[in-house]
Every structure is written in structure tokens, then in C-alpha cells.
Amino acid sequence: MTTGLPLPVLGGISLPDVPDVLPDVDLPGLDLSGPVGRIDLSELSLTLAAVVAVVDLVLRVVALVVVPRDRRPSSAMAWLLLIFFVPSLGVIAFLLIGSPKLPRHRREKQASMNRLIEEAARDAEDVVVDHPWPAWVEGVTRLNHLLGAMPLLTGNAARVVPDYDDQLRVLAEEIGRAQRYAHVEFYILSFDEATAPVFAAMEDAVRRGVRVRLLLDHIGSWRYPSYKKTKAELDRIGVQWELMLPVQPLKGRYQRPDLRNHRKLVVVDGERAVIGSLNLIDRTYGKRASPRSRRMLWQDVLVVLEGPVVAEVDALFVTDWYSETDELIDERDPDGETPPGPLDREPAGDLHCQVVPSGPGFEGQNNLKMFNSLIYGAQRRLSITSPYFVPDESLLTAVTTAAERGVQVELFVGEVGDQFLVFHAQRSYYEALLRAGVKIWLYPAPYVLHAKHLTVDEEISVVGSSNLDIRSFELDLELMLLVLGRGFADQMRDVEDAYRRRSRELTLEEWSERGFWRRLADDLARLTSAVQ
Known part of the structure; x- marks a missing residue:
């Protein structure tokens, strides 16, 4: 009777016991009794164990060298723990999603567009004389200009649109006013009953001879059932459309x-623009109601812009279009003359505005640096206001420090969330915020508070597409708008006042009484946020 030879556990994987030698087998016409017919599996097992051990050691050493490179310590540690404890899963995950940067050719396109934007705005000044805001704000605008290439521009007007039905109506009306071109870009784009008027406005514009270009994110839109129907409708109405960041390895796009x-x-004729947090989809995102609650409804904010800053929003669309098509849009008037640049346009108002682009095409975390600077x-x-508040160490320190030095800090978040891990990771920060003196307002179900904005003191506002989470800081291409001016800040304060009237305040006493399993879910979800 043979004895078993147990193999050591390597990298979390154990191999079953195997016999020392293969027993004799008597088959007619086949002699396995000689040396050739006997296989020494003990030697094979030792060889296999040695190979696995060497591979395991090499993977760990390589991980120690590669993973921490240009990565936050907390993120590097999370990746290393995953690779060390679950090597097969960790290595595969790191190869798929370990690099937070876009491919080199895309980063080069971004850099070339930055140079063009800087050249077009070479005469713009970030320092404004006789302004009502503190002197430190000038440093923030210079930082934004340095990182994102967009200068601070004066002479703008901005209007906040907080209601969903009004937002869709405004989008349809603005596209309906187009005479030369309309540029449309959305992370999620869906042709459904709610968005049909916007699609109808694009169809009517195409019939009038307006050039309608449209960008939609591939994965962002693909995961909704209406994706195929949406593409078919865009083809039918004659819109020029492209996928953003397509994942199509068979076509060489990955x-x-x-x-x-x-x-x-949305940009219309270079004269008006609409930006914000709204995705072009039914307010329910096609989600069904759960047995214990009503169907979720998304709550967003849009801003309608006029003035020189529209050229900066348009430059961002032109950059994204160039990144996907290699076509550099050159919009000219019918007589062949180049339309006026941002500094040549007539003022539309008294606001100072600056577009702040960010994402993996840039070298730094543009939006995070702006947020931290403003908070300090x-x-x-x-x-x-953020639907997904999962801060890195620097942002959490900035927010809690502001509260501790006497600033009245409040955070508006949803009572319910649409993403399990992100929602629970967000909740894991509530205790630290509450202990620092931050007021947390929970926007009531069934609404998902999806708006993203920040207001500082009486004159400073930021609004756009970026959440205050690690994903938006490092992995997503975002657009935020810095607005300096009391009139717009008052509009944003009105929106925040409306949130506060509908919300309930979360207290430290209430939060401390939550159950063990909820606390555990929050803490475990927090760990996943670092694997970026």
C-alpha cells in the first residue's frame, strides 16, 4: 500500500495527496513492469512544488517593485494584500485594472489639445482686478489653469436648473435653437419615453442642416437595455455619433x-452650453421598485451657460471627439471666417468662470487639488453635495480640519444609494465627519441625490460631473465648473436650502447605535475603495 506525499500550501492553493509511485497495471500485450513503465510521482511532485514556489516568490517580488510605483500608499497596500493573500485573483485583477492611466496615445492627444487651448487663450489673465473674493482664490484659479489649461474668464451668465422635467425641456430647447452645430456628450445616453423630446430636437436640427455630433460612453451606456435601440435611433435621425473609451479588443480599441x-x-453654436450631473436617461434609470420600497428617482442639477466660458466647454468636447475619431473639429461660419474666440465675445453677465477638466488623461488629480484648495x-x-462621498486621506483631512477650525461644514448625501459597495464605503466615513463637527443631511428615499456641487463662503461655487470619491479623482474623465460671483452662489444656496428642507440631520448618537453587521459591511466596503 502506497503512502501519500502531502504538498505544502503555496499562495493559498493546496494540492491533494498523491501516491509515491503508480502501482503496476497488468494489461494484455503491454508490459509496464520495467523501469520505463513505472513513473516516480514523488519526484514529479517535488519538482512541481519547487516550480510553484519559485513562481509564487517571483510574483511577490515583482508585485513589491511594480505595484507601489506612482501610487498612493493606501492603494498600493490594498493591491499588495490582495496579491499576497489571493495571488491568482490579485494578479489577474491587477493586470486588468491596475493601471490608472489611459494609453499613451490618448495622453499625447490630451497634451496636444492642451497646447492648442493655451495658445487660443494666451491673452487671458487669471488675476482679476477689484474682485470681491479673497486673495487666496487667485492661487486656485492659477492652479486650475496650470493643470487643466483653461483660464478664468469673465463676462459670463449662468442659470441653475434643479428640476428633472425642466432639465429635459431645457436640453431640447437649446438643441432646438441650434443654427450651425450642436455638440452633445453624456456618460449615459438612453432613448426612452422621457428623453424622446431631446432626440426629437436633434432629429429636427439635422433636418435643418445643423451638424449634430454626439459622444456616449461605451460601458456607461452599454449596460442599459435600451443601448441597441439608442444606437439605432441615432443612426435613423442622422446624428454623427461615437463611443467614448470603447472596450472593443477585437477592433484594437482597448x-x-x-x-x-x-x-x-451640450454646446450649441459656441454660444450656449449646458453642464451638470444629469445623464440623458429616464429618471428611474430603468430600475424596478424593490418589494419594500418605491422605485428610485435620481435628483440632479444642470447649469445653462452663456459667455466666453462656453468656448472652454466646447474645447473639452472637441478634445474628446479628437480622442475618439482623430478628427480635429474646425467650426467656421458659413462665410469661411473663424468664429470669435472667447476673449472676443460680448459679455453675457458679470460672473467669472473656469472649466476644470480632469481624468486619467492628465498627469495630476486636477479636481481633487481644486477641492482641497477651496476647502482649506x-x-x-x-x-x-455628492452622491458618492468616498474621500482619500487628503480630502477627509481637509473637510474635518475645516469643521474643527470653526467653519460651518455640511454634507448632503442620499439616504439610499444605487451602488452597494460605494454606498457602504461612504457610510464608513460618517463617524469621523460627525465627531469633527460636520453636519450630515440625509436626502430622503426614494430619491438618489446625484447632484455634485460645492459652495464656499458667499462668492465661490463649483458644479459639474465629479463625485467626491477616489474613482472620480483618478479613473473618470470629469468636467467641473468654478464660478466666482454672488449671484450664482445665491442660486446654489437656494438649491441647498431646498435639500435641507427635505432632508433629516444624522446625529452621532443615532449613528453610534447602528448594528454590528451594518458597521462590518461599511468597514469592509471601505477597503475596496483603495483598490484603484
Whole structure:
């Protein structure tokens, strides 16, 4: 009777016991009794064990060298723990989603467009004389210009649209006013009953001879049932459309699958623009009601812009179109003359505005650096609205420090969330925020508070597509708009006041009484946020 030879556990995988030698087998016409017919499996097992051990050691050493490179310590540690404890899963995951950067050719396109934008705005000044805001704000606008190539521009007007039905109506009306071109870009685009009027406006514009170009994120839109119907409708009405960041390896188009273009914008004739948090889809996102609750409804904010800053929004669309098509859009008037640049346009209002693009096409975390700078500059009041508040260490420190030094800090988040891991990771930060003195307002179900904006003191506002989470800081292409001016800040305060009237305040006492399993789910979900 043979004895078993147990193999050591390597990399979390154990091999079953195998016999020392293969027993004799008597088959007619076949002699396996000689040396050739006997296989020494003990030697084979030792060889296999040695190979596995060497491979395991090499993987760990390579991981120690490669993973921490240009990565936050917390993120590097999370990846290393995953690779060390579950090597097969960790290595595969790192190969698929380990790089937070776009392919080199896309980053080169972004850099070339930045140079063109800087050349077009070479005469713009970030420093404004006789402004009512503190001097430190000038440093923030210079930072934004340095990182994102877009200068601060004066002479703008902006209007906030907080209601969903009004938002769809405004989008249809703005596209309906187009005379030369309309540029449309959405992370999620769906042809459904709610968005049909916007599609009808695009169809009517095409019939009038307007050039309608449209970008939609591939993975962002693909995961909804209406995806095929949406593409068919775009083809039918004659819109020029392209997928953003397509994951099509058989066509040679591939990058890390979860690097997405999260921007939402519309530009009409270079004269008006619409930006914000709204995806062009039914307010329920096609989600069914659960047995214990009503169907979720998304709550967003849009901003309608006029003035020189529209050229910056359009430049962002032109950059994204160039990245996907290699076509550099050159919009000219019918007589062949180039339309006026941002500095040549007539003022539409008294607001100072600056577009702040960010994403893996840039070298730095543009939006995170702006958020931190503004939060540290706040003197009296800071209001933050974000559906996914999963801060990195620097942002959490900035927010809690602001509260601890006497700034009135409030955070508006949803009572319910649509993404399990992100929602629970967000909740894991509530205790630290509450202990620092931050007021947390829970926007009631069934609404998902999807708006993304921040207001500082009396004059400073930021609004757009970026969440305050690690994904938006590193992995998603985003568009945020910095607005300096009391009139617009008052509009944003009205929106925040409406949130507060509908919301309930979360207290530290209530939060401390939550059950063990909910606390555990929050803490475990928090760990996943670092694997970026």
C-alpha cells in the first residue's frame, strides 16, 4: 500500500495527496513492469512544488517593485494584500485594472489639445482686478489653469436648473435653437419615453442642416437595455455619433475597462452650453421598485451657460471627439471666417468662470487639488453635495480640519444609494465627519441625490460631473465648473436650502447605535475603495 506525499500550501492553493509511485497495471500485450513503465510521482511532485514556489516568490517580488510605483500608499497596500493573500485573483485583477492611466496615445492627444487651448487663450489673465473674493482664490484659479489649461474668464451668465422635467425641456430647447452645430456628450445616453423630446430636437436640427455630433460612453451606456435601440435611433435621425473609451479588443480599441468618460455637456453654436450631473436617461434609470420600497428617482442639477466660458466647454468636447475619431473639429461660419474666440465675445453677465477638466488623461488629480484648495480656504461656510462621498486621506483631512477650525461644514448625501459597495464605503466615513463637527443631511428615499456641487463662503461655487470619491479623482474623465460671483452662489444656496428642507440631520448618537453587521459591511466596503 502506497503512502501519500502531502504538498505544502503555496499562495493559498493546496494540492491533494498523491501516491509515491503508480502501482503496476497488468494489461494484455503491454508490459509496464520495467523501469520505463513505472513513473516516480514523488519526484514529479517535488519538482512541481519547487516550480510553484519559485513562481509564487517571483510574483511577490515583482508585485513589491511594480505595484507601489506612482501610487498612493493606501492603494498600493490594498493591491499588495490582495496579491499576497489571493495571488491568482490579485494578479489577474491587477493586470486588468491596475493601471490608472489611459494609453499613451490618448495622453499625447490630451497634451496636444492642451497646447492648442493655451495658445487660443494666451491673452487671458487669471488675476482679476477689484474682485470681491479673497486673495487666496487667485492661487486656485492659477492652479486650475496650470493643470487643466483653461483660464478664468469673465463676462459670463449662468442659470441653475434643479428640476428633472425642466432639465429635459431645457436640453431640447437649446438643441432646438441650434443654427450651425450642436455638440452633445453624456456618460449615459438612453432613448426612452422621457428623453424622446431631446432626440426629437436633434432629429429636427439635422433636418435643418445643423451638424449634430454626439459622444456616449461605451460601458456607461452599454449596460442599459435600451443601448441597441439608442444606437439605432441615432443612426435613423442622422446624428454623427461615437463611443467614448470603447472596450472593443477585437477592433484594437482597448484600455482599462473601468476608465470611463463621466462628463455631461451640450454646446450649441459656441454660444450656449449646458453642464451638470444629469445623464440623458429616464429618471428611474430603468430600475424596478424593490418589494419594500418605491422605485428610485435620481435628483440632479444642470447649469445653462452663456459667455466666453462656453468656448472652454466646447474645447473639452472637441478634445474628446479628437480622442475618439482623430478628427480635429474646425467650426467656421458659413462665410469661411473663424468664429470669435472667447476673449472676443460680448459679455453675457458679470460672473467669472473656469472649466476644470480632469481624468486619467492628465498627469495630476486636477479636481481633487481644486477641492482641497477651496476647502482649506473656506472661512465661514462650506456646503458639499455628492452622491458618492468616498474621500482619500487628503480630502477627509481637509473637510474635518475645516469643521474643527470653526467653519460651518455640511454634507448632503442620499439616504439610499444605487451602488452597494460605494454606498457602504461612504457610510464608513460618517463617524469621523460627525465627531469633527460636520453636519450630515440625509436626502430622503426614494430619491438618489446625484447632484455634485460645492459652495464656499458667499462668492465661490463649483458644479459639474465629479463625485467626491477616489474613482472620480483618478479613473473618470470629469468636467467641473468654478464660478466666482454672488449671484450664482445665491442660486446654489437656494438649491441647498431646498435639500435641507427635505432632508433629516444624522446625529452621532443615532449613528453610534447602528448594528454590528451594518458597521462590518461599511468597514469592509471601505477597503475596496483603495483598490484603484
